[in-house]
Amino acid sequence: MIGTSTHVGSGQNTEARGIGPALPDAAAPVHRQVWAVADREPASVAVQDGDGELTYGDLRPGAHRLAAQLTTLGCHPGGRVAVVCEPSIAMVVALLGVLEADAAYVPVDLSLPHTRIQAILSDASVSAVVADGRGREVLGSALPWHAATEDLAVATLHAEDAPATAATGDAAYVIYTSGTTGEPKGVVVGHAQLTASTTARELIYPGTSTFLLVSPLAFDSSVAGIWGTLTTGGRLIVASAEQTRDVEQLVGLIAQHGVTRTLCIPSLYGQILDLVESDPAGPLSTLDTVIVAGEPLPERVLRRHFAIHRAGVALVNEYGPTEATVFATYRRYLSPGPVTIGHPIPGARLYVLDEQGRPAEPGVEGELYIGGAGVADGYLGRPDATARAFLPDPFAPQAGARMFRTGDMVRWTADGELCFLGRRDHQVKIRGHRVxxxxxxxxxxxxxxxxxxxxxxxxxxxxxxxxxxxxxxxxxxxxxxxxxxxxxxxxxxxxxxxxxxxxxxxxxxxxxxxxxxxxxxxGAGPADDHLAQVGPTAMDGTVARVSAAWAQVLRIDNVPADVNFFDLGGHSLAMFQLQDALEHHTGTRPSIVALFRHTTVAEQASYIDGGPPGPAGTATTQERARAARTARIQRAKGGRSG
Incomplete structure (x- = not known):
């Protein structure tokens, strides 16, 4: 067809460009693969969170009890079940229980507005909801909750069957993305696609791992961490929602549990590298692979990875839309090099086409289309949107094959790698989220x-x-x-x-x-008419200093004392920058948790005035910060488990 690609783990050009290595014969669905591990290694630890751990043998009883409860309450094979849980062991049990009941799980982000959650539940026509305590609190006590396990409860909704416009009988999960109409749009991923994606992951990352899961369940990279770890007998470390917002806690988890692999967006990984820069050989020493995905990889992050890590710690740049089941390309780096999204994964077929649908020559920009085993079933209940994005694949050797039109502009390099150039339409990535x-x-x-x-x-x-x-x-x-x-x-x-x-x-x-x-x-200054009322120079004391820190991080001239940090354009990653700025301006370094609890200038000033004094002595702010970080890192290393 169009050029050359690589075998897994090989740098040799051996196949037509864009055609990934063949997958082995079809494997069992992922939950069946987990049970096979439980049969072989029942005593091996499968999942850990801040409250405890479960072995592979322990996973099965809870999942089976949940599946039985779902069946008793009328959840039929092929149905859809919403999972509304915080990151935890219970969340993993919920997924296994839903799949064991022959249903598809629909992850729901607890941070979404209530109206958005209701829209997803309605659009998915879920027959039941599985929730933990926090999920039940968000959804309300009016639902008919039934205990399923110690940590999980089920509510039946008696929804109508989903429209027959998408093949859902063999669906494994439905993940929602934003649609151009403003309504949520569910991507239906079948067991065949999930198994193919997981098998490809096992080929690219052979062996078992201790994997730190930081991706929210409603973010499709969670699929990579959960099933890529549990189907191979690895150990899954589930970071809590609070821990994922605090880089110091994430680094502590890596050190404590001896994490060998993780996946996150590049901007978060950059924050991790910033934190450990003063002790590069310490808390990350157990890592052998760091995977980044969800947004373009900055060359700076790539360079700093190899400046900080020991030789042999791989950085892998993955690319793939939800509609192609998590990922379609990868580029493994063992040393710095040009940033690309690499080669096709096993089972994937990549086409760079011009506006007439013809293959583009190397070096010529075109739109990326993805075919192969990972192409999802389509959009739930949206036949027109499905028909526009999921097209017949004229290049595939078998009849009836389909390809997904990504809307991403790319080009082939002379070495057979893909360079990502941007979006064809008005879809963008903001902090790793597709918008x-x-x-x-x-x-x-x-x-x-x-x-x-x-x-x-x-x-x-x-x-x-x-x-x-x-x-x-x-x-x-x-x-x-x-x-x-x-x-x-x-x-x-x-x-x-x-x-x-x-x-x-x-x-x-x-x-x-x-x-x-x-x-x-x-420039970056906002134009909101409610922002320019009170600036730092008009305020006194701690409020003025906190306001100056906000102005530095948010890059705005005037900061009101009573407006939420996130309403002014802040986001979770900017909180880490605010932590440094507050230490510089006030001499006090609040914890990330405290900053999330006190989200206005006035609240943070009050917290700082009533909190412990800043570090004493003659050292500079930067020196004190490095010393404090080194101490935290050493404490984390001291608590590391085998």
């Missing part, structure tokens, strides 16, 4: 008095900016509140600009390039 700009725009247009809206990423692709035209003056605070009640936090713009009209291209369409240029030339 369809049209979804945010559609929701803004539903606000009274808003005539039209355009949403763009900021130049760093870390936040969104909204441009709106209105029939009359509209409070930008009200716009933000409207979106926050209906969309995930990552989809709520950090800044809003009211404009009399949008610039247009010669053919009458909104000129997004001119708006983007406006952002680049205007």
């Amino acid at each position: 369809e700009l049209g979804a945010v725009e559609a929701e803004l247009r539903r606000v009274p008095r808003v005539k039209d809206a355009v949403v763009l990423p900021n130049p760093a692709a870390t936040q969104l900016t909204a441009f709106v035209t209105t029939a009359e003056p509209t409070s930008k605070t009200a716009l933000r509140q409207h979106l926050a009640e209906r969309l995930p936090p990552v989809m709520v713009p950090a800044t809003f600009h009211t404009v009399p009209q949008f610039p247009l291209t010669p053919n009458g369409k909104v000129d997004r390039d001119r708006l983007a240029e406006t952002l680049r030339s205007a």
